[in-house]
Amino acid sequence: MSAFSEQRQLWLYSTGWTAVQNMPERAAYRSFRAIADLSWRRRSPSVRRLELNLARVGKYEPEELRELTRLGARSYMRYWCDAFRMSEWSHERIIERVRVVNEDRFRSAMASGRGVVVALPHMGNWDWAGAWACLTGAPLATVAERLRPEKLYERFVTYREALGMTVHPLGGNGVMSDLAEHLRRGGLVCLPAERDLSRRGVPVTLFGEPTRMPAGSAMLALRTGAALLPATLAYEGREPDHSLAVTFHEEIEVPEERGDRLATMTQRIADAFETGIARNPEDWHMTQRMFLADLDADDPRRAQPVLP
Numbered sequence: 240m241s242a243f244s245e246q247r248q249l250w251l252y253s254t255g256w257t258a259v260q261n262m263p264e265r266a267a268y269r270s271f272r273a274i275a276d277l278s279w280r281r282r283s284p285s286v287r288r289l290e291l292n293l294a295r296v297g298k299y300e301p302e303e304l305r306e307l308t309r310l311g312a313r314s315y316m317r318y319w320c321d322a323f324r325m326s327e328w329s330h331e332r333i334i335e336r337v338r339v340v341n342e343d344r345f346r347s348a349m350a351s352g353r354g355v356v357v358a359l360p361h362m363g364n365w366d367w368a369g370a371w372a373c374l375t376g377a378p379l380a381t382v383a384e385r386l387r388p389e390k391l392y393e394r395f396v397t398y399r400e401a402l403g404m405t406v407h408p409l410g411g412n413g414v415m416s417d418l419a420e421h422l423r424r425g426g427l428v429c430l431p432a433e434r435d436l437s438r439r440g441v442p443v444t445l446f447g448e449p450t451r452m453p454a455g456s457a458m459l460a461l462r463t464g465a466a467l468l469p470a471t472l473a474y475e476g477r478e479p480d481h482s483l484a485v486t487f488h489e490e491i492e493v494p495e496e497r498g499d500r501l502a503t504m505t506q507r508i509a510d511a512f513e514t515g516i517a518r519n520p521e522d523w524h525m526t527q528r529m530f531l532a533d534l535d536a537d538d539p540r541r542a543q544p545v546l547p
Contacts, residue, residue, distance in 0.1 A: 267320055278312055288526050289526045313521075314474060317478050338482060338484045339487070340487065341486060348468060349376075353464050353465055356422065359430070360525075368470070368485050380405040432452060432469075433445070436528060436534065438539070461493065468487050469512060471488070471511070
């Protein structure tokens with residue numbers, strides 16, 4: 240990306256962020272819904288990719304899949320409107336509009352003092368779920384992919400830190416050690432965990448198709464003895480009066496067999512994600528390639544992975 244392009248992108252994000260914050264709430268969400276519908280009608284590249292991924296979730300008639308994709312595009316744009324406006328939300332709003340399923344699993348794991356790794360797919364609004372955790376006694380550490388320009392990345396980091404999170408750069412030196420130390424102090428680590436098509440991703444099956452997922456969640460649990468909990472998210476209600484449902488799935492135990500524990504635990508994360516995504520597919524915001532079958536035939540990432 241050229242310096243001019245980077246500055247243009249920064250200006251667009253910053254201007255849009257400020258404008259959305261200053262709009263009346265209903266008008267802001269209505270505008271983002273209109274953007275989603277326009278993108279859906281024009282079948283933008285991200286909408287086409289979303290549709291291909293959603294087609295794996297269930298057996299849909301063409302009209303059903305098309306409508307599901309429209310709802311998915313709306314959910315994704317709702318997330319972005321949330322992101323631009325959440326810094327203005329009160330703590331009461333953040334907490335009171337979260338409905339938690341199986342919260343006892345999360346609280347019991349936190350109370351054990353051994354740390355908790357929560358693995359999440361790109362569903363609903365994970366920033367909101369993270370803010371809820373921080374505001375209810377579980378400050379978390381996470382990672383964020385570096386964006387360009389750097390100032391845009393810094394703005395997103397500042398936004399998440401304002402919600403109470405500690406943010407480490409993805410792939411930075413010592414990140415895994417820092418997260419492990421946070422867990423050993425009894426802390427919470429939350430990691431996006433359903434897409435890693437690099438050759439270092441762990442092979443899993445999702446919706447009956449091969450893909451790869453990041454090793455980080457299971458690896459941290461194995462290294463530190465922390466509890467490993469998958470969680471899935473879904474929106475409820477119509478914006479701007481919407482809320483967020485957070486479901487904690489069963490804790491993933493370390494297999495007794497000393498074989499490939501990392502692969503087994505990562506597959507169990509995939510199984511939990513499959514259940515949550517199938518329940519609320521419209522809130523799965525996967526607008527990138529997800530499955531190995533969607534890679535080009537000569538793509539080297541189709542080859543045997545290089546496991547960590």
